[in-house]
Amino acid sequence: MKKLISIVILIFIVLSCSDKKKELVQDNKTKNLPINSVIEIKKETISKGNQLFLDGKYQEALRFYEKGVKENRSVAYYNIGVSYYLLGDLEESEKYFKLAIDDDKNFKEAYINLVAVLIQENKVDEAEKYIQFLEGYKDLKTYINLANLYLKKGSTAKSYYYFQKAMEIDEKNEFVRASYGNFLISIEEVDKGIEILSKIKKKGYDEYYNLAKAYFYKKDYRKSIDNVKKAIDLKKTEQALKLLAENYNKIQDYILEATVLSQLIEISNKPEFRYRYALALYKSGDFSKAKEVVTALINEFPNESRYYKLKYDILINERKYNEALQVVKNAYTNLKSSFFRYLYIRHLLLYFDNVKKAYQLIKNVKEEDDYILLSKAIYYAKIGKFQIANNYLSNISNKGSDYYLLVSYILLKQRDYKRALENIEKISRYENRYYLYKFIALWNLGYFDALLTLSKERLNYLKYNRELPKVSFKLKSSIYDIGFFYRYDGKFEDILRLFLFPLVIDPNESIEFLTLGYKLLQDNENLKAIIELKKSANFNNGIMYNNKGVDYFLNGDFYKAINYFQKAAKYLKNNPFVTYNLGIGYLALGDLKKAYYYFDNSLLNNRFILYSYLGKAVVFYLRGEATRIISQYDLVINNYDEAVNSVNYPHIFLLAKYFAMIGLGKYDDVIFEISNSKSEFNYELFVGKLAQFMKEGQVGVFDKDEFSVIYHFECFDELLRKDFSLTGDRVCKNYKLYSNLYLSKRNMYNFSNKMDKYELAQYIMYNLAINQLDNVLKGLKILSRKDFRYSKLYEISLYYFLLKKDFVNAEASYTALEKLKFKNLFTQYYRMLYFLLNYNEKRLIKEINSFIKEYPVDYRGLMVDTLLSFKNNNLKKVLDDLISMKNIEPKINEKVNLEILIDDI
Structure with missing residues (x-):
């Protein structure tokens, strides 16, 4: 009995001593951590350990604490637990805090630290068992640990209660504020949490990690990466590396994602991490390493089915279709899943065209799960039975990427591009057909801005784009594809042609001007000829015929005008005025070849006939030779400036200078010069208004009464007002017919055998533009009887046969143009189309290069090159071509006439 009493007294003494408050070593390391620091006692070995601990030498401190067990077991175990915690070994830390408690049941600091460790190890149920030992303790770390415990248990209200208790003790304490900020982020009060944590001066691992997590929630991945890297610098943990990898995945930096996942695997070699590592390698394009993993x-x-699927995807992108077949066949054999049966069937159909084998795999299957339905749908889509395929698709409940791929394919085949586009958006971005199908839909809808965006984005997926599209092309008739003699698109050269008038020869005014030309361009011997020319009686007869031709021209009788100009030419040998007039006569008829010949001839005889430069500019415009137009305007201005300083230059030639300045875009210069001119000449005032119109595009700047005397003004005014009544001369009527066509008012365009070949060709082209192909054929037969050597006959027929996909007759037209040695922008363009539609890659490349070299600022060569690049899956070239096309022709969406047809899934 006495012995029992002694034991009880001894236990009481021990408990009394243990309950005394222990002295904590003050250190900065644990200050902002949920655990308490090491204990200071007056024992030599433990004190030496504490000194090393304060110096951050935790491993060395451990050796002294282990020896100090003999001095004080509970304190030594406790200090060992703190050291292991700071070394990142939570398992050992937990073990020693428990040993400390076993030795001293009232060791408050050990309970606090043990709860903190268990919470971090996610052993929340075990941690909760120790709460009873913390009751009554009212300090910061106790409250914080209780708050964190209840947060992990999902009891937000209790957690909030304990955080408030901690805040009541010291709301300015950085550890308290940091813990509260972490709490707010955990309960998705992200912005408040970020605000608190951002203000913490000395952030630890938890603060950086929680900030990273908060920014991840907000999808601010760059800031999340910045903070999680700082957390990892302090402590490389599994959760931090996982978060960093997830961030890189979100910003699609798969190379860095793979790098982080490889580090994560070193810490924890989980199959999940290895799979994610393989997936990241695959997405980064490292197929070989991904396949190995x-x-x-x-x-x-x-x-595990997803491993087979990933290996299959890798092999598909390596275009190793036989190996991929073996993988999917093995997966189907091993797993017997309907998914791999579907993938097996899909592979047979897409990469081997093995319809028979695919059918054998589905013909006796009676179950109707989603993958079996998908298997049947892809089979019937492959053989072109779209209604049956759609019936199977309509019964699928879980609609994944492959479902939308099949729906998109069927809609593309049915040329329902808008609905196809809606479904394409739901296909996986790593499916090659997402890009191919979307490109086809966007191209055919004319959404070129979206095409540019798609092509730029797709460059990030270059290594996934190895499969060539199965496509062909269809030509659609378009007014932009046809070499009309009369165009009116509102461009300056259209307007300029309308106001090019014939030149009257005034003997008193023109002789000095003619003499100037001969003086500057010919030798002294020829000056004698000029003197003789002045004396010649023929000169007056020539002037009479020329001026009579001018009268017929102004009244719209171009044939009679040309007849009189030719008579004048017989009297006035090589007279540049007359040859210019012949040029605009043939231009009015639509004979560009002769028009150019006479304009050029007039300048060979006298380079100061400025209107001939303007005539050549119009011809270049109609022939599509845009790069040559500007030089003609420059020549007008340069020669005008040289001439006016030498002789009394005809005032009417000042208008040519103004026209050239407008052509060069010098609108303000024209407006300024004319506004400061004292001339009341109607033409001069009109050109000033024209410059203003071209600058501002305002229709209401012309006074009809003031300018009614201007040649072709009435026609110009009607075109601006969209009055297309067929009044006026041949040029005016055809301008109106073209404008009507341009505005899609597609009436029938009737022609007759009485029309000359130029007019007949124009009317055939009208019918061609609206796809009235029967009318076109009738017209071509009439035109061939009129002049079977007429180059326009074969130019038009080549386009006609391309629309009909009659490549035999297209070849005949092509050959005829070669024999006639005739080519212009349109014939060169049709040659490209011929080799694109009747696909011949080698000859097509040659034609594209030739076209782009000859017509560098025309969109057509780039358009065909884009389609060739798309067919060859040359993504970089596609993007370059699209950018160039958009720069050259801002309204490219209105002008593309080639449709991409999908030939197979």
Whole structure:
């Protein structure tokens, strides 16, 4: 009995001593951590350990604490637990805090630290068992640990209660504020949490990690990466590396994602991390390494379906279709899943066209799960039975990427591009057909801005784009594809042509001007000829015929005008005025070849006939030779400036200078010069208004009464007002017919055998533009009887046969143009189309290069090159071509006439 009493007294003494408050070593390391620091006692070995601890030498401190067990077991164990915690070994830390408690049941600091460790180890139920030992303790770390415990248990209200208790003790304490900020982020009060944590001066691992997590929630991945890297610098943990990898995944930096996942695998070699590593390698384009990792996973876990699927995807992108077939066949054999049956069937159909084998795999299957329905749908889509395919698709409940791929394919085949586009958006971005199908839909809808965006984005997926599209092309008739003699698109050269008038020869005014030309361009011997020319009686007869031709021209009788100009030419040998007049006569008829010949001839005889430069500019415009137009305007201005300083230059030639300045875009210069001119000449005032119109595009700047005397003004005014009544001369009527066509008012365009070949060709082209192909054929037959050597006959027929996809007759037209040695922008363009539609890659490349070299600022060569690049899956070239096309022709969406047809899934 006495012995029992002694034991009880001894226990009481021990408990009394243990309950005394222990002295904590003050250190900065644990200050902002949920655990308490090491204990200071007056024992030599433990004190030496504490000194090393304060110096951050935790491993060395451990050796002294282990020896100090003999001095004080509970304190030594406790200090060992703190040291292991700071070394990142939570398991050992937990073990020693428990040993400390076993030795001293009232060791408050050990309970606090043990709860903190268990919470971090996610052993929340075990941690909760120790709460009873913390009751009554009212300090910061106790409250914080209780708050964190209840937060992990999902009891937000209790957690909030304990955080408030901690805040009541010291709301300015950085540890308290940091813990509260972490709490707010955990309960998705993200902005408040970020605000608190951002103000913490000395952030630890938890603060950086929680900030990173908060920014991840907000999808601010760059800031999340910045903070999680700082957390990892302090402590490399599994959760921090996982978060960093997830961030890189979100910003699609798969190379860095793979790098982080490889570090994560070193810490924890989980199959999940290895799979994600293989997936990141695949997405980064490192197919070889990805295949190595996923093959090892398949060998270890032969029943995990997603490993087979990833290996299959890798092999598809390597275009190793036989190996991919073996993988999917093995997966189907091993797993017997309907998914792999579907993938097997899909592979047979897409990469081997093995319809028979695919059918054998589905013909006796009676179950109707989603993948079996998908298998049947893809089979019937492949053989072109779209209604049956749609019936199977309509019964699928879980609509994944492959479902939308099939729906998109069928809609593309049915040329329902808008609905196809809606479904394409739901296809996986890593499916090659997402890009191919979307490109086809956007191109055919004319959404070129979206095409540019798609092509730029797709460059990030270059290594996934190895499969060539199965496409062909269809030509649609378009007014932009046809070499009309009369165009009116509102461009300056259209307007300029309308106001090019014939030149009257005034003997008193023109002789000095003619003499100037001969003086500057010919030798002294020829000056004698000029003197003789002045004396010649023929000169007056020539002037009479020329001026009579001018009268017929102004009244719209171009044939009679040309007849009189030719008579004048017989009297006035090589007279530049007359040859210019012949040029605009043939231009009015639509004979560009003769028009150019006479304009050029007039300048060979006298380079000061400025209107001939303007005539050549119009011809270049109609022939599509845009790069040559500007030089003609420059020549007008340069020669005008040289001439006016030498002789009394005809005032009417000042208008040519103004026209040239407008052509060069010098609108303000023209407006300024004319506004400061004292001339009341109607033409001069009109050109000033024209410059203003071209600058501002305002229709209401012309006074009809003031300018009614201007040649072709009435026609110009009607065109501006969209009055297309067929009044006026041949040029005016055809301008109106073209404008009517341009505005899609597609009336029938009737022609007759009485029309001359130029007019007949124009009317055939009108019918061609509206796809009235029967009318076109009738017209071509009439035109061939009129002049079977007429180059326009074969130019038009080549386009006609391309629309009909009659490549035999297209070849005949092509050959005829070669024999006639005739080519212009349109014939060169049709040659490209011929080799694109009747696909011949080698000859097509040659024609594209030739076209782009000859017509560098025309969109057509780039358009065909884009389609060739798309067919060859040359993504970089596609993007370059699209950018160039958009720069050259801002309204490219209105002008593309080639449709991409999908030929197979």
